[in-house]
Amino acid sequence: MNSKNETHDETDILSSMWQQQQTEVVGLGSVKQKWRKVQYKQRLYFVFDLIGVLFMLGAFYIAFDKLGVFAKTWMAILTFFAGVTAVYFSYLRRFALSWSNLITESFIEQLKKQLMSNIKIAKFNRDLSLWMVLAIVIFYAGMFYVDDVSLAVVAKKGVISLAILAAFTPLFWIWADRRAKRFSKELAALEQALLEPDPETLL
Amino acid sequence: MSQDFNSILSEYGALLSRVATSYEANHHLRQELLQEISLAVWQSLRTFKGDSSLKTYILRVAHNRAISHVAYHIKTPKSASYCEMTQASPSPTASSETTMAQQQQVTTLLNEVRKLPIQTRQIVTLSMEGLSYQDIAEVCGIKVTNVGVILNRSKKVLLEAIKHEQ
Numbered sequence: 292m293n294s295k296n297e298t299h300d301e302t303d304i305l306s307s308m309w310q311q312q313q314t315e316v317v318g319l320g321s322v323k324q325k326w327r328k329v330q331y332k333q334r335l336y337f338v339f340d341l342i343g344v345l346f347m348l349g350a351f352y353i354a355f356d357k358l359g360v361f362a363k364t365w366m367a368i369l370t371f372f373a374g375v376t377a378v379y380f381s382y383l384r385r386f387a388l389s390w391s392n393l394i395t396e397s398f399i400e401q402l403k404k405q406l407m408s409n410i411k412i413a414k415f416n417r418d419l420s421l422w423m424v425l426a427i428v429i430f431y432a433g434m435f436y437v438d439d440v441s442l443a444v445v446a447k448k449g450v451i452s453l454a455i456l457a458a459f460t461p462l463f464w465i466w467a468d469r470r471a472k473r474f475s476k477e478l479a480a481l482e483q484a485l486l487e488p489d490p491e492t493l494l
Numbered sequence: 495m496s497q498d499f500n501s502i503l504s505e506y507g508a509l510l511s512r513v514a515t516s517y518e519a520n521h522h523l524r525q526e527l528l529q530e531i532s533l534a535v536w537q538s539l540r541t542f543k544g545d546s547s548l549k550t551y552i553l554r555v556a557h558n559r560a561i562s563h564v565a566y567h568i569k570t571p572k573s574a575s576y577c578e579m580t581q582a583s584p585s586p587t588a589s590s591e592t593t594m595a596q597q598q599q600v601t602t603l604l605n606e607v608r609k610l611p612i613q614t615r616q617i618v619t620l621s622m623e624g625l626s627y628q629d630i631a632e633v634c635g636i637k638v639t640n641v642g643v644i645l646n647r648s649k650k651v652l653l654e655a656i657k658h659e660q
Contacts, residue, residue, distance in 0.1 A: 316507035319503060392551065484561075
């Protein structure tokens with residue numbers, strides 16, 4: 292009985308102290324502003340994903356008549372791949388806009404999954420920048436061997452394409468690699484913060 | 495919706511602020527967290543079905559948002575010294591020694607709460623907000639007996655720290 296009273300007293304003392312702390316109140320205007328920023332950011336990510344697909348479609352449409360069978364097939368494969376990737380990325384990012392009212396245990400699991408998805412997206416983007424170099428090489432090699440485009444034309448266009456890639460790929464690779472490392476650190480930090488003593492051992 | 499949320503902010507604004515304080519010592523980051531928590535609560539109100547009290551629901555959403563913040567801000571300094579406004583400053587009327595001592599106790603309590611592991615921190619703060627063991631267990635997704643064990647142990651730790659400071 293005494294122990295129970297003691298526990299209630301402890302709770303009362305701590306609660307009373309807790310309620311004495313200074314508090315701040317946030318205005319509705321700033322909450323709405325924050326919401327607009329979050330929506331804007333998510334839409335921007337979606338637009339970036341979409342730009343890749345639109346670029347491929349545009350290039351495909353403009354050059355369609357000038358392309359041989361191999362070049363058309365290769366571009367169709369890459370466009371399809373870009374489309375699937377954009378849809379998959381949007382699917383992975385879906386959690387960011389859904390505010391969670393789950394029980395905390397489930398929320399934490401979702402949060403971990405989201406961080407793992409972010410790591411996956413960043414690593415995929417990082418590796419994609421290197422795969423694009425290979426895709427361009429295959430594209431022009433195929434044009435030369437299968438579509439009978441002259442070596443001079445293939446070499447000229449190939450060098451220009453690879454030069455553009457060489458300018459942007461390192462920057463993109465570094466950016467994506469940093470993001471992958473940042474999300475990995477966030478996941479590790481979350482797991483560290485969640486380390487608890489087992490309640491069963493405290494009984 | 496805005497009207498409803500305005501009244502919710504008036505009623506539970508201080509509670510949301512206390513949740514933010516239990517996860518973030520830095521004043522600027524705390525303000526940012528408070529905005530994020532308020533936004534999460536605002537968006538989550540659409541899906542409130544009345545299965546629990548509104549206060550319990552708001553606290554659940556607020557804590558979930560704050561947990562995301564803990565991971566996201568790993569790259570920023572955790573120390574309270576990062577910003578000169580990290581701790582509540584004494585009010586102009588707080589001149590007596592008793593009041594100063596009380597404020598010191600509150601500061602110590604806040605610092606000690608922030609040192610607790612996330613789940614323990616959540617359980618302790620929910621308890622100090624007046625939630626029952628059953629409600630805390632439902633919010634956290636753990637057994638009621640575990641709530642009791644963690645709470646009893648951590649309250650002793652907090653009280654010891656406060657006594658030690660005196």
